[in-house]
Amino acid sequence: MRTSPRFDRGHTDDLMSFVTASPSPYHAVASAAERLEKAGFRQVAETDAWDAEGSTASPAGTGGRYVLRGGALIAWYVPEGAAPHTPFRILGAHTDSPNLRVKPLPDSGAHGWRQVAVEIYGGPLMNSWLDRDLGMAGRVFLRDGSTRLVDVDRPLLRVPQLAIHLDRSVSSDGLQLDKQRHLQPVWGLGNDVRDGDLIAFLEQELGLAAGEVTGWDLMTYPVEPPAYLGRDRELLASPRLDNLLSVHAGLAALTAAASAPENLTSIPVLAAFDHEETGSQSDTGADGPLLGSVLERSVHARGGSPEDRARALAATVCLSSDVGHAVHPNYAERHDPTHHPRAGGGPILKVNANNRYATDGSGRAVFAAACEKAGVPFQSFVSHNSMPCGTTIGPITAARHGIRTVDIGVAILSMHSAREMCAAADPYLLASALTAFLES
Template sequence: MSAPTRFDRGHTDDLMSFLAASPTPYHAVANVAERLEKAGFRQVAETDAWDSEGPSGAASGSGGRYVLRGGAIVAWYVPEGAAPHTPYRIIGAHTDSPNLRVKPLPDTGAHGWRQVAVEIYGGPLLNSWLDRDLGLAGRLTLRDGGEVLVDVDRPLLRVPQLAIHLDRTVTSDGLKLDKQRHLQPVWGLGDDVREGDLIAFLEEEAGLPAGSVTGWDLMAYPVEAPAYLGRDRELVAGPRMDNLLSVHAGTAALAAAATAAASGAPLTHIPVLAAFDHEENGSQSDTGADGPLLGSVLERSVFARGGSYEDRARSFAGTVCLSSDTGHAVHPNYAERHDPTHHPRINGGPILKVNVNNRYATDGSGRAVFAAACERAGVPFQTFVSHNSMPCGTTIGPITAARHGIKTVDIGVAILSMHSVRELCGADDPFLLANALMGFLEG
């Protein structure tokens, strides 16, 4: 690949469109699938037989395929002539973000207000949800077992902050929010709580018959659009960058690698995108990184190409995964919270994330893999290490390495305001990350 030019506006514009169109994990994977379909990928059902006699050739032979399960997607491209023991190169990411999710009995309220009962998902910065215009989106499950995505993309909900006149110590003692009492959004007026009101409203919004919805997975989200920021528009502010920024970059890299391979570019491995749900609460689900989805897909792909368990073992032994998630850029107002010798900067290129206590999966040999990918792509990279007195978070990286025995390297893009309703990244960095991922899939 040639060295990327600074700030590819088209890629960043497309990221902003992707963020706006993906208010939930279910919408995100639907959008990824649509983009991959345009690149020639085809969906494979987990309930079908994965052999040449299955529908559309199922998962044998060459070409691009993907599996959708809830808020997760695994996509891969098998190059022409790939052997059963051909190793994989995996881009790992996650589709979920901390937010407010609707409870099973959503209709509540008091004192003349109608409210929606919500539960806190993951670890959001709670104060960032106050006084925001919120939409509502998610997945509706129908009486016949079908599913419909819904998105009320307009100001519908709001979590009103208490006026300073009623909390005189807030500026001196800081804001204290009770997750149960203070985060329930309002969405109308009325003295009576009408059971079924919210779901009936969503049925109408989605054009569904009354009473047809029997299950739901719904979440609030800010309707304010992503935007460029700064004197020279060198920053981007927007929602859910953790971690749809990586999902978007990984999708672009996989589609580009598949297009190049279809045009005759050699690939010595099988490129994969694995975008999981539920990273923000531990990844322990059937669509999370600690579940069986990735291993099942990779194994079935080996066996669909006529492989044995020995081929599976050989394939996994040669496989490498880049776990791509956002990390912390040095904060100008809190520089002392960062390691004094590791200060990742906005627009300085993707970061290599290191933690010797295995909160990240990177080791020295993994660093060499990422360095080679960045060199191939002409992309600079930085290194992130946490301050010793402030233990870092973790990612799907250690989970992937431990569960599948796959060499894994933790990387990402440095941002500010992580877990806020509105996060901040550099306008160059998404494009640089996508190029680095492309270099990894090609290498």
């Protein structure tokens, strides 16, 4: 039986800091970029020419580079001597999480309550957003063409639940929530709701003059910070584990691989996409052109031809890392009876015969080799036959780029809740396996 590496609580502490600093996808890529800069990576603009001169601004030379686009980030490290047809080893993840997002006309209210109009993003467990202190984060666009991140990191909004005295049926019929009527948060008192109140408030928060904000992408988030849980602090409760846990693990693995380039025979890549929770069909989603464009330009910048690109992608492997379902102690019958991934048991390998996950036998072998190298145990997940499973960026990546892809992750409870839970050791075990994969 394999022996797990000793749990590094420092890794999980750092994950908690990363999640706290990343209340929106835009903050997540900004936090990731800051970490990459400290590790020696340099940003490359998509609008610049990517030549083969090996200059500081060129991604063709050796070293680490990254590209930012909205809520997505692609980062890679070119080891010295890499040929144009050198294959890539890709870690795929996503930066977005289900939440409540601000509508274009955000100011509303009724009966003496001032409210913010929100739209449901993705598939959140809606009841988990009730009676929870919410902040607001995202980005705003200014009249001069610039962009600013915004984070109101304090209790600002709340979605109040109806008292049981006014809905006795909740005890027998369960909680019934209408997405339009029941999830609009309150943020003040008064009958004088005026168009522009929320944006004027955010301009004040940012120290901007009135009327400077002309566009916005804003969302709510729970302000309660991540915390260790349990008698022995062996559990982690946190918002946005889906899927900042994988983004953070990918960053740790990429920077570790870049610190020892002599171990690399492939080009390690981290691809952190936006909009996975809504189908990935955007310019920053896995079904968009961003990853393919970066890989192709990287090959060509090293003097490669279309033939070199085809050779590189034919030998490329991607680990699509996203959270999965740990067996639930109160609902064990909802899981496949022979596949019960346990929290603390190491990363999971996701398999689905109908290609909702991209893993096949060859992919399993790749992941098993990485876990064996890292000394990390792994588990297998398949869904109950009567309950169709979700999907990930894995099948999209495989189909769009012709890349062998393996779906993996960490087993959690309360997926898509405003606050999710995993074993405190599992993020470190995942990062260890990802590092071994990049160095294989």
